[in-house]
Structures are given as C-alpha cells and as structure tokens.
Amino acid sequence: MKHKRALKVALVIVGSILLLLGGLTILNKTYHTSYDKMDTTDKSFFKQLNTLYTKTKNEPLWQDYNLAENPVLFVRKGDHLNFSEDTINLIRGNVYAVGVKGLEGKWYATKIEMPRSYKMPDVYRLAITTPGIWSTWNPVGNFSSFSTNDSGQEVRSNMQLADSSYVYYFKYGKNNIENPVKASQSAMPFFAHEAFHYLQQYDWESTDGNIDVASKDTEWYSLLGLQYSILDTIMDATGKQDKAALEKALSDYVVVSDARRKQGASDYQNEKQHETIEGTATYVGIKASAITGGQPKQLKLLEGARDEKSRKFSVLFEGIAYDSSFISEIKWNRYDSGALLSSALDEVDSPNWQTTFNKKVSANKAFTLDDELHQLNNLAKPRTLAEIEKSYHFENIQALSKKIVDGLKGGGN
Numbered sequence: 001m002k003h004k005r006a007l008k009v010a011l012v013i014v015g016s017i018l019l020l021l022g023g024l025t026i027l028n029k030t031y032h033t034s035y036d037k038m039d040t041t042d043k044s045f046f047k048q049l050n051t052l053y054t055k056t057k058n059e060p061l062w063q064d065y066n067l068a069e070n071p072v073l074f075v076r077k078g079d080h081l082n083f084s085e086d087t088i089n090l091i092r093g094n095v096y097a098v099g100v101k102g103l104e105g106k107w108y109a110t111k112i113e114m115p116r117s118y119k120m121p122d123v124y125r126l127a128i129t130t131p132g133i134w135s136t137w138n139p140v141g142n143f144s145s146f147s148t149n150d151s152g153q154e155v156r157s158n159m160q161l162a163d164s165s166y167v168y169y170f171k172y173g174k175n176n177i178e179n180p181v182k183a184s185q186s187a188m189p190f191f192a193h194e195a196f197h198y199l200q201q202y203d204w205e206s207t208d209g210n211i212d213v214a215s216k217d218t219e220w221y222s223l224l225g226l227q228y229s230i231l232d233t234i235m236d237a238t239g240k241q242d243k244a245a246l247e248k249a250l251s252d253y254v255v256v257s258d259a260r261r262k263q264g265a266s267d268y269q270n271e272k273q274h275e276t277i278e279g280t281a282t283y284v285g286i287k288a289s290a291i292t293g294g295q296p297k298q299l300k301l302l303e304g305a306r307d308e309k310s311r312k313f314s315v316l317f318e319g320i321a322y323d324s325s326f327i328s329e330i331k332w333n334r335y336d337s338g339a340l341l342s343s344a345l346d347e348v349d350s351p352n353w354q355t356t357f358n359k360k361v362s363a364n365k366a367f368t369l370d371d372e373l374h375q376l377n378n379l380a381k382p383r384t385l386a387e388i389e390k391s392y393h394f395e396n397i398q399a400l401s402k403k404i405v406d407g408l409k410g411g412g413n
Contacts, residue, residue: 033125034113042076042094044177046114046123048188048292049074049098053120055291061192061284063354065200068121071100071164072195075136077173085181089171090139097124102163109162132161135169142171143194146202156202168198182304183297184285192288196281205365209274209331211267214408221401222394223260224330228313229392230256231337235301235313238344247348248380252388254373259385271334272368279338279369286339301336313337321400324407341369349376 035046053068060066078091096112099121103109108130112123126133135144135157146154159167176187184190230253237246261268289299305311316333320326345353353372361367383391 029110033110035115041174041177045172045187048295050118050120051292052188052288061287062200063352064358068099070199071167072098073133073136073167073169074098075169075171077171079174086175087142088140092137095126095136097126100161100164100167106162133159135159144168144198154206156198168195170195178296180297183299184303186289186297186299188292189285189289189299193281193285196284201277204277204361205273206277207270207273209270209334211271213327213330218401218405220263221404222398223256225317225397225401226389226392226394227256227260228317231313231340234344235340238347243347246344250344250348250373251379251382255382255385255388257370272370273366275334275338276368278335280342282335282339283342301340318400321403338369345372348378
C-alpha cells in the first residue's frame with residue numbers, strides 16, 4: 001500500500017515537472033518573440049552586439065576572424081544572486097542563439113524579430129528544454145572553457161547544437177550593461193576578449209604565465225623596469241602616430257628583449273607566450289569597446305590607472321617598488337603590453353601582418369608577438385644596451401629594482 005502511494009506521488013511529481021517543462025517550451029514559442037518586447041538590459045545588449053557585428057563585417061577585430069561566422073549562445077544572467085565579481089551566477093535567464101546553423105523549424109527554438117535596420121545574424125531564443133546546452137546552466141563561470149586532455153594539451157569544450165559544433169556561450173547581465181566591476185567587463189569588450197580565446201586562439205600554445213618573481217635579483221628587475229619605460233615611449237609614439245619615434249622605440253625594445261631572454265630563456269618564453277595570448281585578446285577587446293562607443297565604460301590600456309597621468313608602465317613599476325603587494329601586476333600587466341605591441345605592429349608592420357601572424361602561429365604554436373617584432377626589417381638602427389640604459393636614466397630604475405627585491409625578501413621598502 002505504501003509502495004503504491006509512493007509510486008503515485010512520484011508519478012504526480014514527474015508528471016508535474018513534464019507538464020511545466022512542456023508549458024515553458026510552448027511559452028518560448030509564443031511569448032515576447034520580438035526585440036521590442038525585450039527588457040532594457042536585453043535591448044541594450046543586442047543593440048551593442050548589432051553594432052559590433054555590423055562594423056566588424058568589413059573591418060574585423062582581427063584579420064581572418066569574423067564574429068558573425070561563429071555560432072554563439074548569449075546567456076542572460078539574473079539580476080540577483082551573483083557573487084565573486086559576477087563569476088558565480090545562481091539564476092539563469094533566457095538563452096539566445098546567434099549564428100547557429102539549422103535552427104529553422106526546431107521545436108525548441110523561436111526566431112526573434114529584430115529591428116529591420118539590424119544587420120547581425122538571425123537571433124533565436126532557446127527553450128529551457130533545449131538539448132545539448134546543459135553547460136549553460138553551470139553557475140560557475142561566464143563563458144565556454146578549455147580542459148586538459150590525456151596528453152596534457154588544452155582543448156576547448158565542444159557544445160553541439162542543431163547543425164553547429166563548437167558553439168561558444170557567453171553570459172551577460174545587467175551589471176555588464178550598466179555598472180561593470182571594471183571597464184574590461186563591459187559587455188562588448190568582455191565578450192570580444194573571451195570569445196577570441198575560444199574562437200581564434202584555440203590552437204595557439206598557451207601558458208599560465210606564472211614566474212617565480214620572488215626569486216629574481218636586482219638585475220632581472222632592472223631590465224624589466226627598462227622594458228616598461230620603453231613601453232611608455234612606444235605608447236606615446238603610437239598615440240601620436242609618430243612612426244619614426246615608434247621605430248626607434250621598438251628597436252630599443254628588441255635589444256632589451258634579447259638581454260632579458262639571456263637572463264632565463266624558459267621564463268622569458270613563458271612570459272612572451274602569455275603576453276601574446278592575453279595581449280591580443282585585450283587588443284581585440286579595446287577595439288570592440290571603441291567600436292561600440294565605450295558603453296558603459298571605455299576600455300583603455302592600463303585600465304587600473306588612477307588617472308591619465310598615471311597611465312604608464314613605469315608608474316606601475318614604481319608602485320611595486322613602494323608596495324611589494326602589487327608584485328602580481330607583473331603578470332597581469334602583460335595583457336596591456338601585448339595589446340600595445342599589437343597596436344604598434346599595426347603602424348609599422350605590413351597591413352596584413354595579422355593574417356601572416358595567424359599562419360606563423362599555426363606552423364609554430366609557440367610563436368609570439370616578440371618573435372614578430374624580431375622579424376621586422378624596417379626598425380631604426382639598433383643601439384647598444386648601454387646607450388639605451390643611459391637614455392632611460394637606468395640608475396633610477398636600478399634603485400627601484402633594489403627596493404623591489406628588498407621588499408620581497410622582507411627587508412623593507
């Protein structure tokens with residue numbers, strides 16, 4: 001008797017769940033199926049997305065990389081119950097498919113009527129019962145991820161939907177549109193950066209970028225500080241589009257790069273690969289921010305700078321000297337140095353350098369932006385390391401480097 005009652009209760013529960021899911025699936029087909037019925041957050045997101053897709057159709061964020069040709073799911077996060085700077089999301093809202101092939105006529109997909117002026121690929125809203133997209137329910141993380149296979153290689157996850165494989169998903173929410181934690185988490189630059197990792201760089205060789213900076217000596221930090229000062233010159237010349245000054249600064253950079261590599265080839269290669277992966281993605285994100293009007297916050301190089309006067313690599317180096325707790329910024333700084341070097345290459349390299357770079361990195365997966373700089377034959381005549389040190393007041397950099405080493409060893413600042 002008890003067994004029959006339990007079975008009846010179980011059947012009622014299962015039936016209720018199936019009825020609910022069925023109702024939600026039907027509702028997906030009939031409720032608010034046009035852009036004008038979206039809420040403010042979704043409207044703002046798709047307005048910016050349309051601008052990004054439209055303006056990058058003929059001038060892509062990166063050569064041979066067309067966003068509109070890739071299948072993407074945009075997952076709406078809830079406005080509440082988001083934690084750890086929005087990396088944990090306990091509520092999942094609507095899921096929209098853009099660029100996914102074969103959704104026409106699918107029982108789980110409803111085409112959303114977008115404004116006629118929009119030139120982006122068709123947008124479909126997916127029902128809660130859509131098969132194969134279970135990873136979008138994961139409350140941890142905001143985008144598709146990579147995993148390590150049995151050979152120790154990083155491979156991207158392969159979500160399959162309708163006729164598309166390697167469907168990328170990206171979560172967005174109200175904060176990304178109105179009040180991001182930082183400019184790099186504004187919707188469009190955040191999406192552009194992370195999608196670039198998955199859709200373009202999936203066969204590039206990546207590293208974690210971790211280096212034992214606490215074990216480095218004053219000489220190591222001195223050359224790093226010198227490189228940072230040269231990056232400031234590169235940033236200034238790039239901003240002014242002063243090609244002669246840029247070619248001179250890049251020539252200095254190559255000389256110092258060679259000197260740093262001699263200090264430890266393995267660490268330096270690790271550093272440069274990390275700089276290439278994250279720097280090019282940051283470069284793409286900065287372009288996406290500019291294209292979409294910098295909403296709600298304009299993404300710039302060194303976004304953590306207090307003001308424009310402090311937006312310098314050398315200021316960061318000085319900050320580490322006076323507060324060793326900033327030492328981790330050496331790693332995160334590569335996002336900006338790589339983005340800057342990419343912008344510099346736009347001005348001094350061939351117009352199609354990115355296309356060529358794509359081929360080089362496919363042939364040699366450890367190829368870096370630093371390698372690309374070394375292959376340029378139009379830079380200024382190289383100066384000696386001593387000449388470069390003199391022009392950048394190297395003795396001041398050495399003094400700061402000693403403070404960094406002393407601080408890391410607990411000797412005080």
